[in-house]
Amino acid sequence: MTATVRADAVVRPWWGRARLWLIAAAVVVVAAIALAALAGTPGRSLDPRSASPDGSRALARVLADYGTRVIRTSDLDTARAATGTVLVTSPDDYSDAQLRRLTRAPRLVALRPGTRATTALLPGASPDPETDPDTQPGCGATGAAAAGVVDLPGDALVYDLGGTGTSCYGGAVVQRGSTVLLGSRELLRNDRLTREGVAALDVNLLSADRTSTTLVWLLPGADAGGSGPASVWDLFPDGVHRAFWWLLLVGVLVVLWRARRLGGVVREPLPVVVRAAELVEGHGRLYERAAARDRAADTLRAATTARLVRRLALPRGSSPQQVTAALAPRVQRNPADVWAVLAGAVPADDAGLVRLAADLDALEAAVDDTRGHA
Structure with missing residues (x-):
């Protein structure tokens, strides 16, 4: 028991x-x-390893089935050293000089570049947001003709070559030399691959009509020097940002929980009885150990002022100025001397603190003497 x-x-x-x-x-x-x-499954957008809706794992597997090996990288030097096709998923994240160096690859495919990146990749070309793309190939390119009608997504952008080159699907796919611009990023996503003609067009473009055996899939990394949106999460493994936001949310909830009282202060009895004299001595030792003469002096003066307010019959909460004005004529002392005792400077040493305590006691004793003579 x-x-x-x-x-x-x-x-x-x-x-x-x-x-x-x-x-x-x-x-x-x-x-x-x-x-x-x-x-x-967590992963970056257009990541060939990601099975999430905005990933590209399905397309990578289709390419592998056709004999094209996909090499995923975020290192610009690896992409520049490629011997096959290079896919740039975010060309706007790279500087003009970096993009021009990438055009030296045997074959380059850039996804939906903006005006600056388009000029760096294909001088003279420019995006044409006022024109809608066409679902029909409309060109003689072998890969586009084989893909036929393509269900282009809503983000498809049209390009005006401004010179020589091949333009398909109303400008949504353009090519000059070994550089290809594809005006849609969504065409490579897992959730778009089953749409009409999408898989065929992707495979033909990225594998050079199934003649290229290597595809270097370049995702933006720390070495990207363009004006595109930079992200510190590119330096961490996939999914770290989700854990960070969850930890931040939990931290905020803990702070709110610990910072707010859900009720009044609970008074609990002390486990032992402490005599008042011991409590005063304990506080005094703490003040002495911390050299807190200012706190000790304020405590002595506040206690004396409160007792003098009662003895002089002054209103509760009277200030030291009011107490000085009433006390000085009562004890027949200079008001400046009384003020110096009740609210003067902080004692410079322990001896000065002892003298202050004695002066405060003397003021109280003087008031008692005046009451006795009255």
Whole structure:
């Protein structure tokens, strides 16, 4: 019976302290599992390893089935050294000089470049946002003719070559020399690959009509020097940003939980009885150890002022100025001297603090003497 009581006395306080933390941890774990289930496999946009809707894993596998090996990289030097086709998923993230060096590859495919990147890749060409693309090839290119009608997504952008070259699908696919511009990023996504003609067009463009055995898939990395949106998450493994935002959310919730009181202050009786004299001596030793003569002087003066207010029958909360004005004529002392005792400078040393305490006692004694003579 005694052992059961002792165990209960230990378990109850522990459970009371830890249950909120355990509940919070359980909520975080359940939320993380739910998020992982809803988000699917994490990965970057147009990542050939990502099976998420905006990834490109399905296209990479289709290319592999046709004999084209996909090399995923975010290193610009690796892409420049490629001996096959180079796919630039975010050309706007690179500088003009970097893009011009990439055009020296045997074959280059750039996805939906903006005006600056288009000029660097194909001088004289420019995007034409006012013109809509065409679902029909409309050109003699072998790959486009084989793909036929393509269900182009809403982000498809048309390019005006401004000179020689091949333009297909109303300008959504243009080529000059070994450089190809594809006006849509969504065409490479997993969730678009089953649309009409999309897979065939992707395979023909990226494998050079199934003649290229190597495709270097360039994702933006730390060496990108363009004006595109930079992201620090490119330096971390996939999915780290999700964990960061979850930890930040949990941290905010913990701060809000710990910072707000859900009720009034609970008064608890002291486990032992402490005599008033011991409490005063303890405070005095703490002040002495911390050399807090200012705090000690303020405490002595405040206590004396409060007692003088009662003895002089002044209104509660009277200031030291009011107490000085009433006390100086009562004890027949100079108001400046009384003010120096009640609200003067902080004592420079412990001896000065002792003298201040004696002066405060003398003021109270003088008031008592005047009351006795009255």
